[in-house]
Amino acid sequence: MTPRGFLYDEPGGWFLGDGAVIVGLYAAANGLRAVADRQDILANNIANAATPGFRRQRVIDKGFYPVFLDKARRPIWTDGVRAPGGGLQTTETFSDFTSGGIRTTGNPLDVALQGPGFFAVETPQGERFTRNGTFTVDTDGQLATPDGFKVLGEGGGGIDVRGGRVQFARDGTVYVDGAPTGRLRLVEFEDAHMLTREGANLFRASEAALRRSAPAAETEVLAESLELSNVRLPYELIQMTMGLRLYEANQRVITAIDETASRVIQDVGTPQ
Amino acid sequence: MIRAMFTAATGMIGQQLHVDTIANNLANVNTTGFKKSRVNFQDLIYETLKPAGTETAAGQLVPEGIQVGHGVRPSSISKLFTPGNFVQTGNPLDVAIEGDGFFQITLPDGTTAYTRDGSFKLDANGQVVTADGYLLEPAIVVPTDYVQIVIGSDGVVSALVANQTAPQNVGEIQLVRFVNPSGLDARLGRNLLTETDASGTPIAGQPGQDGLGTLEQGFLESSNVQVVEEIINLILAQRAYEASSRVITSSDEMLQTANNIRR
Numbered sequence: 426m427t428p429r430g431f432l433y434d435e436p437g438g439w440f441l442g443d444g445a446v447i448v449g450l451y452a453a454a455n456g457l458r459a460v461a462d463r464q465d466i467l468a469n470n471i472a473n474a475a476t477p478g479f480r481r482q483r484v485i486d487k488g489f490y491p492v493f494l495d496k497a498r499r500p501i502w503t504d505g506v507r508a509p510g511g512g513l514q515t516t517e518t519f520s521d522f523t524s525g526g527i528r529t530t531g532n533p534l535d536v537a538l539q540g541p542g543f544f545a546v547e548t549p550q551g552e553r554f555t556r557n558g559t560f561t562v563d564t565d566g567q568l569a570t571p572d573g574f575k576v577l578g579e580g581g582g583g584i585d586v587r588g589g590r591v592q593f594a595r596d597g598t599v600y601v602d603g604a605p606t607g608r609l610r611l612v613e614f615e616d617a618h619m620l621t622r623e624g625a626n627l628f629r630a631s632e633a634a635l636r637r638s639a640p641a642a643e644t645e646v647l648a649e650s651l652e653l654s655n656v657r658l659p660y661e662l663i664q665m666t667m668g669l670r671l672y673e674a675n676q677r678v679i680t681a682i683d684e685t686a687s688r689v690i691q692d693v694g695t696p697q
Numbered sequence: 698m699i700r701a702m703f704t705a706a707t708g709m710i711g712q713q714l715h716v717d718t719i720a721n722n723l724a725n726v727n728t729t730g731f732k733k734s735r736v737n738f739q740d741l742i743y744e745t746l747k748p749a750g751t752e753t754a755a756g757q758l759v760p761e762g763i764q765v766g767h768g769v770r771p772s773s774i775s776k777l778f779t780p781g782n783f784v785q786t787g788n789p790l791d792v793a794i795e796g797d798g799f800f801q802i803t804l805p806d807g808t809t810a811y812t813r814d815g816s817f818k819l820d821a822n823g824q825v826v827t828a829d830g831y832l833l834e835p836a837i838v839v840p841t842d843y844v845q846i847v848i849g850s851d852g853v854v855s856a857l858v859a860n861q862t863a864p865q866n867v868g869e870i871q872l873v874r875f876v877n878p879s880g881l882d883a884r885l886g887r888n889l890l891t892e893t894d895a896s897g898t899p900i901a902g903q904p905g906q907d908g909l910g911t912l913e914q915g916f917l918e919s920s921n922v923q924v925v926e927e928i929i930n931l932i933l934a935q936r937a938y939e940a941s942s943r944v945i946t947s948s949d950e951m952l953q954t955a956n957n958i959r960r
Binding site for chain 1: 711712735738749760773937941948950
């Protein structure tokens with residue numbers, strides 16, 4: 426990190442540098458910022474409460490390490506002791522991959538996954554992964570997402586579902602009118618948290634994540650069903666209410682410090 | 698926070714569309730051959746505030762970074778072609794398709810539309826038409842002095858005429874199917890669908906052949922809307938809408954709080 430004057434403005438918070446005064450003010454400001462970030466993420470979860478296969482995001486908030494522990498940058502006023510921390514910061518977001526529950530729809534092209542696996546989808550940007558099994562048929566007669574991306578089979582190509590009745594077996598084999606035409610490529614990641622969210626229900630896997638992935642062994646395919654979003658509204662709303670109050674509390678801190686500073690300037694500076 | 702407001706707005710707009718679709722499904726719960734629609738939702742793009750793998754103040758590597766989503770968008774509204782119930786009407790010109798396929802209807806402008814609504818009528822010339830008077834294609838003309846009409850499961854229409862012992866063949870009903878029926882255009886209403894690039898071109902054939910369904914005379918296919926399912930969806934949509942509206946209220950309060958920092 427390169428120092429930029431008094432403050433380092435980094436994603437997740439303001440880091441204090443030498444010469445910054447009234448540390449509490451920035452600690453509270455960082456709190457406001459972190460809480461606002463968290464509210465944004467909760468809002469996205471709530472907006473996707475009814476999106477099939479959506480995985481809710483969670484935020485890890487963390488206090489700053491007490492500032493200036495590093496001797497070289499320790500200012501005079503922290504001499505020998507730990508300086509106050511910089512408040513709250515958003516350190517990371519991660520996707521919660523717990524199952525969202527299964528709902529039977531009766532639509533033959535709806536497929537749900539039970540277990541840790543993902544469907545593989547071919548997009549113009551490369552292979553992507555999804556838990557959303559609302560599929561349709563594209564003009565080539567192949568299984569596709571509503572956006573027209575082909576759902577990949579085990580061989581790497583699409584799955585032909587032209588013809589009559591489409592059925593999915595528990596192992597992912599696709600039958601059309603009773604005859605197998607392919608098998609869904611289902612991928613399990615050693616650590617699904619390494620996946621990046623791309624929107625459109627798609628996840629991108631890095632090279633490293635792909636290296637540590639394997640064809641599904643513990644994932645079962647449920648036909649004529651959809652996996653629901655794993656957003657739990659009460660949880661999200663409670664978090665949001667807590668966030669709101671925390672935001673208010675941080676604001677009060679700023680007001681209080683402001684008042685104190687005002688007293689110091691006006692009262693102390695006034696000759697008796 | 699401003700982002701949270703717009704995110705919540707996408708949630709409300711999406712659920713509004715969800716409710717609109719449910720309302721149309723429920724309104725058509727008794728529409729012959731109606732196929733219910735469903736809104737498919739997707740999450741919107743994510744903004745990466747901090748990419749995974751960056752270094753924190755303490756010199757650690759962030760394993761996951763910070764990604765903030767922007768809400769939800771409806772990706773498509775798909776028609777679900779699950780079969781409806783078959784209702785016996787006893788009317789000889791009511792025909793249900795048991796399986797895949799659509800009837801072909803000639804519109805007044807000469808183009809072809811497709812329907813699963815088989816409640817046909819005869820016009821003044823004895824031609825088989827829909828309730829709106831659009832001709833069935835290929836055209837079938839029934840002699841005006843007919844006594845009985847028989848429609849075979851293979852689509853052959855025969856009419857027994859007064860004072861004759863053997864019924865005469867008056868035509869054949871053809872069905873068509875599409876690779877992707879969900880891609881058909883429902884713009885016309887009136888139970889009629891039209892071809893699009895997404896649906897693929899119609900593949901015509903005789904009922905019962907090439908994967909096409911068979912015909913059932915004296916029956917109608919009822920709507921495939923399940924009231925219970927729609928009501929449950931309606932409750933879910935309403936609650937999701939409500940939750941997003943709470944987000945807006947909450948964000949508003951936070952903005953107010955921020956405004957109160959400097960009194």
